[in-house]
Amino acid sequence: MERIRHIASHVKGFFSGPSLGGRIFRYGGNQNIYTQGEPADTLFFIQEGGVRLTTRTKTQPSAVTAILGVNDFFGELCLAGYPLRMSTAITLTASSIRTIKKEKMLELIRNNSKAANSLVAHLLSSVKNYRDHVADLLTSTAEQRLARVLLRLAHLDEDGPASLEIPNPSHQVLAEMVGTTRPRINFFMNRFRKQGFVQYDGGLEVHQSLRKILRKPKNRL
Amino acid sequence: MERIRHIASHVKGFFSGPSLGGRIFRYGGNQNIYTQGEPADTLFFIQEGGVRLTTRTKTQPSAVTAILGVNDFFGELCLAGYPLRMSTAITLTASSIRTIKKEKMLELIRNNSKAANSLVAHLLSSVKNYRDHVADLLTSTAEQRLARVLLRLAHLDEDGPASLEIPNPSHQVLAEMVGTTRPRINFFMNRFRKQGFVQYDGGLEVHQSLRKILRKPKNRL
DNA sequence: GGCCGGTTGTTCAATACTGAACAGACAGAC
DNA sequence: GTCTGTCTGTTCAGTATTGAACAACCGGCC
Structure with a gap:
């Protein structure tokens, strides 16, 4: 009898399945998906291609805070209640990207524990990536x-x-x-x-x- | 009739409640909690005090990847199936820290949607912090x-x-x-x-x- | 006392980096 | 064509940073 030992890759592909019903958009390379400061009520999920997130600050030059690829999320901060986009998302290459309404996502993670697990797994690996990135920038x-x-x-x-x-x-x-x-x-x-x-x-x-x-x-x- | 609009602060304090049953440890300042490379099967939750996470890399000097305070988690990467600690945790000041067994936590987020929400809320705010930190380091x-x-x-x-x-x-x-x-x-x-x-x-x-x-x-x- | 380890304070030459500037290539708009 | 904008390529003086070194201070310990 196997106990569940961790939240991990067995749920990683969850959001690439057809079960979400969100719409899929196609972009060319170097195309704007959303812009910092816009209202935020959808998440995005990369099916194909790549995206960079750029953050502007008042006085400083802008900085690319993430380079994302297939199976990565972005725009997820709206789930935490931020009403506006905190960064600008731009494609690196031609990409196909699934959109998921925030409400739909909230419903999913309430009612579908697989979805909740998948989200947590993604966020954990995201945290790990950022930590590594910070360590890299510091050294x-x-x-x-x-x-x-x-x-x-x-x-x-x-x-x-x-x-x-x-x-x-x-x-x-x-x-x-x-x-x-x-x-x-x-x-x-x-x-x-x-x-x-x-x-x-x-x-x-x-x-x-x-x-x-x-x-x-x-x-x- | 209020719909749930986002996962947020209404569940932020969840893990500081008494409902977890994990043990609470007290540390002095500048004391080691765990060390990079040790086996990892517990999460930690800061009730009081502060903690820094340090990452060693092979060739480079070590770097502090996070400065954590009250209500922050750490050691959470074991949930994603990493068997070893990815960084070293050391207190900044005298701290009291609750430990939660990984299995207990997995059970909680399966069966208690409030716990799952709280975890997701924390992870989202953690991602935001790291993003800001990266933007800061870059500029x-x-x-x-x-x-x-x-x-x-x-x-x-x-x-x-x-x-x-x-x-x-x-x-x-x-x-x-x-x-x-x-x-x-x-x-x-x-x-x-x-x-x-x-x-x-x-x-x-x-x-x-x-x-x-x-x-x-x-x-x- | 003397010794030790960890700390702060300080110097310095060598190296890394910035910001501004200027020129040329190229592509699209008109 | 010409104009415009964006890109690469390049130079340069001035500034920021490194890494190594040395001295001094302190607390604990024997």
């Missing part, structure tokens, strides 16, 4: 953070082992993901190219060898 | 991040309006919270003192005027 150099962002973007299309074409974000957007300036991004990208870690023929191609950067200690030219 | 200077950490620590004892005594963390720990080096912390603390933003007589006293630092643009000596 890594800008170069390493850029490497991580590129590898993350590459894995949104995950398959090939050696190298991957990725959605082509502008240096400005990369700067907001990494927390640095555009010239700095340009500088690092050139260096990555010279070292053969990325390639630039039409699209951008990220090699797995870029992982070397992550292991590099903080010094040296 | 602020080390000086501003230190100011934020000090203000956050001050609010753990929240009451007085003008200035607050706070638990006295070493410069080394502050460095791990801010993501910089100890000499840098020392430099900023001296500057804060000269500007009258903090005071140092026995304990550390943080004035609300420290908030000015948060509004300061990036330049100038």
Whole structure:
């Protein structure tokens, strides 16, 4: 007799099933889904593609707080009663995204314990991701953070082992993901190219060898 | 007739009630609760005091990924099936902390929809906090991040309006919270003192005027 | 007393990063 | 075509930050 040992992957795919009845929207790359400050009463669920969440603050430049892929939620903060979007959601690539009305979701998690479990599982893994991201931001150099962002973007299309074409974000957007300036991004990208870690023929191609950067200690030219 | 509009504060205090039956432990300041890598099968809930979560990585210095206060959870990742602690939990001040067995918690959220709601509400607010933290790390200077950490620590004892005594963390720990080096912390603390933003007589006293630092643009000596 | 470990205070050269500026490429609008 | 906007590529002076080092202070301990 198996006891339930944890909330986990056996419910992870729950929201990709057809049981939700929400509508599905298709977007091109780099398209706005919602904007910070708009009224918020729906959640979104990524069926295909990728999304970035950007947060503006008063005095500071804007920052990309999350890079999301297939099976990730966003806009979920409206469940906690925030009436307005806390960030701006923009697609990274062509995406298909399911919308779920907040009320429908609340009803689901009240009446369907599988749905509740799935939501909790997602939120827990989301918390873990953010924690890792914070640890990364506190300890890594800008170069390493850029490497991580590129590898993350590459894995949104995950398959090939050696190298991957990725959605082509502008240096400005990369700067907001990494927390640095555009010239700095340009500088690092050139260096990555010279070292053969990325390639630039039409699209951008990220090699797995870029992982070397992550292991590099903080010094040296 | 009121419909339920969101999961929120009406269930936030749920876990501070006596209904859980978990044991309550008391700790002094700066005491280890659990260590990264240990087996994980309990959650913790802060009744009183404060806790920091620290993450070690292989090559990098360690980083403080969360500063938690009253009514916050930690150790919750075991619910998602991680068998080992992903970080080290250490008290900031004398604290009283309720432990809840993972199995008990799973049972609770299956059978008690109020408990499930409370957990989801907590996780959502946790996600929001992490998002804000990430945005902060991406856009602020080390000086501003230190100011934020000090203000956050001050609010753990929240009451007085003008200035607050706070638990006295070493410069080394502050460095791990801010993501910089100890000499840098020392430099900023001296500057804060000269500007009258903090005071140092026995304990550390943080004035609300420290908030000015948060509004300061990036330049100038 | 002396020793120890952990702390603060401080210096410094080497390195990382910012912000502003300017030029060229390219694509769509008119 | 030309204008406009957005992108890459690049330079640079000024500023911020690192990492290592050394001195001094303290509390506990033997």
